[in-house]
Structure formats: structure tokens, C-alpha cells
Amino acid sequence: MNVTELAAELGVSPSTVSRVLRGNAAKYRISKATVERVEEAAKRHQVTPDPIGSGLQSGRTGMVGLLVPDITNPFFAGLARSLELSFREEGMTVQLGDSAEDPVTEWEVLRQMINRRLDGLVVAPVGRNSPEFVEVVNEAKMPIIMVDRVIPELGFPMVGLDNAEAGRMAVEHLVEMGHREIGFLRGGNDSFTDRERMRGAAEAMGDAKLQMKTEFVSGSGYTRAESFDAALQLLSRPKRPSAIVALSGQGTLGILEAVNELGISIPADLSMVAFDEQPWSAFVSPPLTTISQPVEDLGRIAKDLMWRLINGQPLGKMGEFRKAELRPRNSVRRVDV
Amino acid sequence: MNVTELAAELGVSPSTVSRVLRGNAAKYRISKATVERVEEAAKRHQVTPDPIGSGLQSGRTGMVGLLVPDITNPFFAGLARSLELSFREEGMTVQLGDSAEDPVTEWEVLRQMINRRLDGLVVAPVGRNSPEFVEVVNEAKMPIIMVDRVIPELGFPMVGLDNAEAGRMAVEHLVEMGHREIGFLRGGNDSFTDRERMRGAAEAMGDAKLQMKTEFVSGSGYTRAESFDAALQLLSRPKRPSAIVALSGQGTLGILEAVNELGISIPADLSMVAFDEQPWSAFVSPPLTTISQPVEDLGRIAKDLMWRLINGQPLGKMGEFRKAELRPRNSVRRVDV
DNA sequence: TAGTCTTGCGCAAACGATTGCGCAAGGTAT
């Protein structure tokens, strides 16, 4: 049963039913009696305005797109969960897109989402600022916000981690534990996120009067295979750092895999601070010292920003960057200074 | 620019443009010259039929709903990824719903999805067959298939693991390695999936002339906290099994947490076979012996089934259950018999 | 008693695409 049929049954016009169900009864001066009749009948027949008909008229679909580089990455899964819940509370639904860390797929998915006339796009980009990416997001006539691997140059509202601070925290912790030779496994070299983490790390190194040695820094993409290769390369040199920072979740896996391959023991031979807290971080051997992101907050903030954009409300600020949290466990060994 | 405007620019009717863009040019005898003109102009202006207008007319939304109990569970994330990719290849998109392992939330999300007039629903239920669940899925006037925690009584097409076989594999492996006292951490006691895994395990125990001791079987829900409690209870008894099978992914985490808490060492004090291969399974200490599900296959099969249902094609069979794979690593110790 | 307000709600035109039916123009057959 749809709105029109319900109206016929009640002997009122579809307009009236629509206004009642949309909560505009007062605005159109529908009498209390009529409102109640309509509401009762709507409940009884489980009638709710068809989103398609409604969308055609209003231009709203009640859906937002969420584009992530990899939904199997627990960070993005957590973000998806938080966003889905937050938007559901507003009666909106989330369309999932997964670009598989591939820029070309990313454009394609974005185009599909744009064609679908979603109300807005929450994009966690692969991280590279290509001309094609810029073109496709700029021609989208809908609100867009960026999360996690933001690209500030594009001028979209952003939600993410205070990455420089997070990088700094990792290094400061290692320095406190007596480490002086610190290595870094970068993730997705071209991304703003990675550059910021490195910037913070470099500052902390400087503050501690330590040198960041290029042979102790290894770049890689964000995929698991790339991370493994980079970690292998960094750790199989004759001279190794005494500690390493995995600057991404996949990087953590890459280091664990390489360490396994090379027979290196953590933390006896190598200390490690790992980005991204995961469900298993605390229960593996050794329990991992991690940098944890407030992923639920990020989802809620992203939803709030998007909600304002959709409803034409002013944004307080163009972005929000939350602090990370260091969780010290046993993958960092205290060494003598 | 939409279809109507493009038609105006070309001096043809919207009908003609629609027929060309929908690939129905031949059926309506549109001349080759006109087809080419339309196609060229559509490409030039990037015109594609508006899914809302089209949906209103055709009744199709080009979207399927995916409802999972927990997108942060890597198994469901993998399923989501596989499904998203498979459906995208058909030009369809996936709406994500996360019930957070809560039956009530599950009904609500289902209702929302049904109201949205999606083309179909891929449901990984929380696993409990409640009257409310039955009511809501039965009143849905759209194709539904169940994945993973299927509920066979409801008669929907199903895709999942051959769970009995998987349970059997776990036990047979432990028996081969000399274990005779085997414990089980069940996951979501009421689910068909869990019962099947236990059934297979029990059969294998019987075949090996071993007794399944009730004090070595601990039930729990599917959440992490429940799994931890159950594992703690099972493992803190004075007499412990020499090996344990975690019958769910969260159960694996629960056991690892409990073992950590109790100071039990794997595999020295306790051997373990863990359900659900995860990215980190091979790189933790000790590398975990796992039962791996072919999650990508499951996604593709689910999409195929759904595709047939949507297009009114006959289903070969009402369900497909794939074999699991045992990945022997170092969490199972060989013991003397 | 006529004019003005207020209350309560319907009319009809969108929104954008799809599709059965049929018309017109040109060709072919008789």
C-alpha cells in the first residue's frame, strides 16, 4: 500500500497524507483529527512514503556513499560500522564502495556513486591526488567530505587523525625506552597522512637530537604485499635499527611477516610500535604496543559534518583532527642508554 | 544534463534516447544513424539515465542490501568486499547494514531495507530464528538469500560453509597429532552454523573412539566479551583439555585473551585450532593453525544466486555449501599417544 | 449584509525515465 492508495481509503488527497507523514501537518494546517486518522491508518497498513517517488520529487535519496580503499582493513571496517550506525539514526543508509587501493577503481566507483544521485559522499581516498581524481570529485554536484587519508589541497571538509602528533608519540615513546636507532616503515608514500606521520616523527627525532637515517626508512604502498617487501628490505640489511615504527596497519602486518621470515624476535632483537590498534593486538605474543585511532569518533564526526552539508547548515571548521592514543604493551623493550 | 534535455538538443524524443541508452534500439527499430548520434552525444555530455526516474518506472533500484552482524569481523568484511565487487560488475551497488549481533537491530535494519525497495537482500543473520525475524523476512516482497549463519527452516536460498565437514576437519587434525582430550568453544549456540560445526566435530570424535566431555565444551554468544568469559570458564578448571577448537572467529580471540590472562602457553600447555583464517594468523607467535573459509567464493556465489532471483531465472539448487581448508601451522603440538 | 480572516485541505504541475501503441512516409506488389 502506498501513499496514494492510503489517501483513497481515507477519502483524503495524497497531499494530505504526504504532509502528515512528512511531519509538515502544522505547516499546512491539517486538523488534529485528520492527522490522527492518517497516522493511525499509516501505522496499521505500515505505509511509509516510497523513497523513489519521494526522491524524484525532492532530489534527496536518503543515502550517502562511503568509499574506502579496503573494507577488510579493520580501521575502515570500524569506520564503516560507525558511519552506518550514525546515519541510520538519521534515517539514512550507507552505500558501500571498495576501491581495493586502486586509483582507477576509485574513479569508477566515484562516478557510479555520483550518477546515483546520493545525498553525499564520504570518501577515504586511496590517497593520491591525481588529475582524474580531482576532476571526478569536482564535477560531483553533491557534498563530499574526506576521511583518514585526506587531501587538503582539494579544499573539502576533512576528518581524520592528528597524524603529526601520532608520529611524534611513537618516536617519543621509543626514545623514552632508550632507543636511538629508529626505523620507519612508511605506508602509501604519496599520501598526506603518511607525510604528516613522518613529519611528526622527524620532529621528535630532532627534539631528541637523533638522526633519521635514510637507510632506516623504507617506503611502500598501502597494500600488504608492498609492506612486506619494504619491511624485508629494511630489516635484512646488515645493520638494523633497534626499534621500528609501522606507520600503517598493513605495515604492521608487513613487519610481522618479515620478522617471521627473517627469524628476528620481537622485542628481543627488535622493538616495535605499530599503528592501528586491532582486536588481536593485545593477545598475540608479544602483545603489541600500538597507536590507536578513535575510529568511532571519526565516524560520528564525519556524519555530523555531512549532515550539516546536506542540510545547508554552516560548518564550524573545515576539518577536525583527533588525537591518537599510545597503548604501551610488550613489543618495545627497554634498552640501556 | 538528463535524458530529456539530451533529446531536446538532438531534436529527437526522450523515448528514442532512452531506448538507445538502454540497449533497446534494435527492439524498437531505431536507425543506425540515430543510434550513433545519440550515443556520441550521450558520451560527450556524460549522460546516463537517472536511476531514480528509471527506478520509479521500472521498479528496480539497482541496489541490493547486505546485512551482516558485524562488519568489523574480518570474515564479514571479506564477504562485503567480494559482494561489492561482484555486484559492481553488474552495475549494481550494495547498501550496508550492520546489526551489531543484536536481533532487535536486525529487524529494524531489515525493515528499513525493505522500505527502500531494494532489488534484493543478502542477509547474514545474527543466527537466531525468532518469530519477529521470520515475520519481517516473510513480508519482504523481494528476493532474499542467506549467507554464513543460514537458517534452513525458513526456506530461503543459502550460501555458506560445509560446517559439519569443517568441524570434522578440526578434530581429525588434532586426533592425528595425538590429542585425546579435546575442548570446544562454541560460538552462538543457537545458530545452525554452530550446531553443524559441533555435529561434525562430534562425529569425528566418535570415529576416533573419543568421548566429548561436557565439561570441555563451553557455549557462548558471538561477541568478543561472551567468548572471553566462556573461554575463561573452560580453561580455568583444574583439569584442562590438551587441545581446544575455537568454533568461531570471535572465539579465537576469546581464547587468546583467556590464555593471556591465565598464563597458559600455546602450544606448550594447550594446542589450538582456530576458526577463520585472518591476515595475522600466520604472523603471530605461535602462527595459528586455522580453518579457512573461501570467503571470496561465497561472495561470488551469493551474487550469482541473487542475480538469478532478480532476473527470474531458475536456481539450480537451493543452496551451496563450500568446503573449508585446514592450514596447519604451529599452534598444535604433537603429543605422544 | 457585505466584506475580511482564518481554517482545512485539494488541484495540478512538476521530478525523469519507460513503453505500448500507432502514425507517417516510403517502398513493393498487384
Add this chain to the structure above:
DNA sequence: ATACCTTGCGCAATCGTTTGCGCAAGACTA
């Protein structure tokens, strides 16, 4: 020259909802 067929495409209704405008009826004022 008439009848019939083929080719090519447009007409108009339809899907379900929303919303500006205005109508009708009763209440109130002068």
C-alpha cells in the same frame, strides 16, 4: 492506381510523491 508492408520514431500515460497556490466554508467585524 490501389492496397499492403516495412522502417523509424513520437505520443501520452505511467510510476509515487511533493508543494505552491488557491478555493470553499465558516467565523468574525463593521
